[in-house]
Amino acid sequence: MGHAGRAGKTSPSARDSTPRPRRYFQLLHRSIDTAEALEAKPMLVRRLRRRRDAGRAETSRRHAS
Template identity: 60%
Template sequence: MSSASSAEAVTRDKVADAPSDAGELTEQEQQILALERQWWKYAGAKDQAISDQLGISGVSYYQLLNRLIDSEAALAHDPMLVKRLRRQRDARQRARASRR
């Protein structure tokens, strides 16, 4: 197994275990929220930052983020950001449901 595929295996394990709801955010969870706070003019720039700063794929990032914004620890850490992300996710889900 190459180092790239072993890194992906570790990333998949991290995605399966996260987020922690024990009351405190892990360093990775805090980094995800910090990255999400930034303004992204171009989607490609955000994808590159995810890879560079966190060392995970965009898919893994968004899986972690979706689980993270449902946690009480994330809400306590940054309530305005988490509420905004929840509203955006809910609006996207409603838009998808109305197209069916």
């Protein structure tokens, strides 16, 4: 017999502490610009910066057309 528990459900407090996608990326972009992030994970930070900058360049190209 199956269990009728709360398996797979997220508690309201966990949902409230998870940032929305826009806020998540704002925090991510701010954090990868810090010296601490670059010192801790240089390859990851450089990759994330390249992806962010490429996305910004693409957005600028689209809006310029």
